[in-house]
Amino acid sequence: MKRIHLVLAGIGVLGALLFSQTHVPAAESKPIKIGALFSVTGGAPFLGAPEEKTARMLEEKINALGGVNGQKLELVVKNTGGSPEKAVSFAKQLIEEEKVLAIIGLSTSGETMQIKGLCEENKMILVSCAAAEVIVNPVAKYVFKVPQKDIQAVNWIYRTMKEKGITKIAVLSSTDGFGAAGKKQLETAATPEGIEILVNEVYDKQATDLTDVLTKVKGKAGVQAVVNWSIVPAQSIVAKNMKQLGLDMPLFQSHGFGNPKYVQQAGVAAEGTLFPAGRLLVVDELPDSHPQKKVLAAYKKDYESRYKEDVSTFGGHAYDSLMTVVEALKQAGAPDRDKVRDAIENLKGFVGTAEVFNFSATDHTGLDINAFEMLTVKDGKFTIYKK
């Protein structure tokens, strides 16, 4: 019996040797793992779901074209459900067990901030899809982000207001992180811009009806416009309730309005709503000479034909974050984390969905205020707002 064991063991060793020998050359082309953390369900599915879909689509497309530097990409996607605790434990898993090259995503700023320190400590590249300023200020060596900052959206809104001669406004925001962040930026930027906030109300993000809050706006003399900072369904309910109450003044929404679906939800009530957003939503209006036209049109076409749903700016964030890593990988030439990090920092003129990115050692966002365009809704469609 013993001998049989020995023989078997011998065969096993031989087999293993053969196996490893024949596969040694192939080891070169083992896939490059990239971690992706999105809030596909839970608090921010309107962000996470299109982000996940976009990332999956790009993974397939890149691999079909032969991968990056001859190596395939492998996305390890985890759904954080919008929970910071899950975000942390998944991030640890990606760093320690999956040993990914980089992590893209985290749909929300709250989650991103939970793992900013963790990634920095472990020298793990993080390219976040969340917008808050604090993610990249102070700069952490390994942490980047691709969406426009909240404050840039606020600046656009105030700039448009001044053009329209509006100085007295009402600010409505939801109780969640998104609403709270926007409210803060709106408040701090108001006085320097010469805007006076007469009504400043916060409501539950699950509110079923907001006519009472809007009645308060109606009862306050002198209010010239309403700014609302929340996500669906509340942002559509505000639009409807305003029209139902006969509150006849411009409604500004946050860049969170950037999904054609929301316009459908608010129906005719959305007509005339003003909001800052990336150019992805108005790609058809861009001249062919626009540097982003080709990238945006291709992404829009791919996404919409594959998923049979309208493209949103949020999916665009996933495009930007994944392609930033891919671009940097190409420049670095090898999946070496430090080289890739340096390559991201030196990335210039990279055309994304938000804008043309120019990263630097001090700017880990790589965007300026021109990443936004003021949009409005006309005949149920997004279009660039013209004075």
Added chain:
Amino acid sequence: MEHGSLALQYLLSGITKGSIYAVVAIGFNLIYSATGIINFAQGEFVMLGGMVAVTLALYVPLPVAVVGAVAIVALVGCLLELLLFRRLQRHSVLHLIIITIGLSIVIQEVALHVWDEKVRSLPYFTGNEVSSIRFLGAAISPQVLWVLGTVVLVVLGLHGFLRYTLRGRAMRACSSNPDAAMLAGINIPNMRTLAFGLSAALSALAGCVISPMTMTHYEMGGPLAIKGFAAAILGGLGNPMAAVAGGLLVGVLEAVSVSRLPAVYNDVAAFAILLLVLFVRPHGLFGSPSADSVREH
């Protein structure tokens, strides 16, 4: 805007919210009356009603979609009782209540997988998103009238059913004294199934009529159930008419609170008053103290 019409506008806004809570609260009562269970998955029936109707409305006219959604969700309600609660009869009512909380999570997850995370809505039954009925300087969406009309019809229908039909009287018998009802030859398990089905149907109907205003998504059930539950408790459990009063009262309280305090406190105000009422009248404003005995049974 002058003072009077502003006050009227707050009142109408309260009625708008309250009508939503009321229509959810009615569903709690039926199951509670027949089984003693407070079904925290009630909000999920509302959500399912809206979701199914939105899906059906893609293929059939709106009224057919609503009827279809009500029928399908009623079936779901019956099946839940048949497959789940009927087999758990040895457990105490408290256990069953906790099971309903678990059930609500399961239904949410299933809805997330069957549909997706997106927000949908039915079209307005009359007019559109911007139409409103104006009087004395205040305005209200016609959809609110649809909700209130539904509430009135449902309450009248339930009242008639529970009081004047044999089956309805049998259901009330189960609630007031199950042992005696059984001795009288009433099939109690079947009555419970009927109560679940009926309650699911009413909630589904609620989900359809409120969908144009509140919009429908997989997570909407939880918060609605809490508000509906508060309304049912405030009115007094076991009485659909009281649920309506409770719902409207919670809605108006919220609106009054918004008019005086920052809007973020509206839940605080509404729930503080709910607690106060419960200290003084533990069985709710219009409930009878004897309802407690059913709960403990």
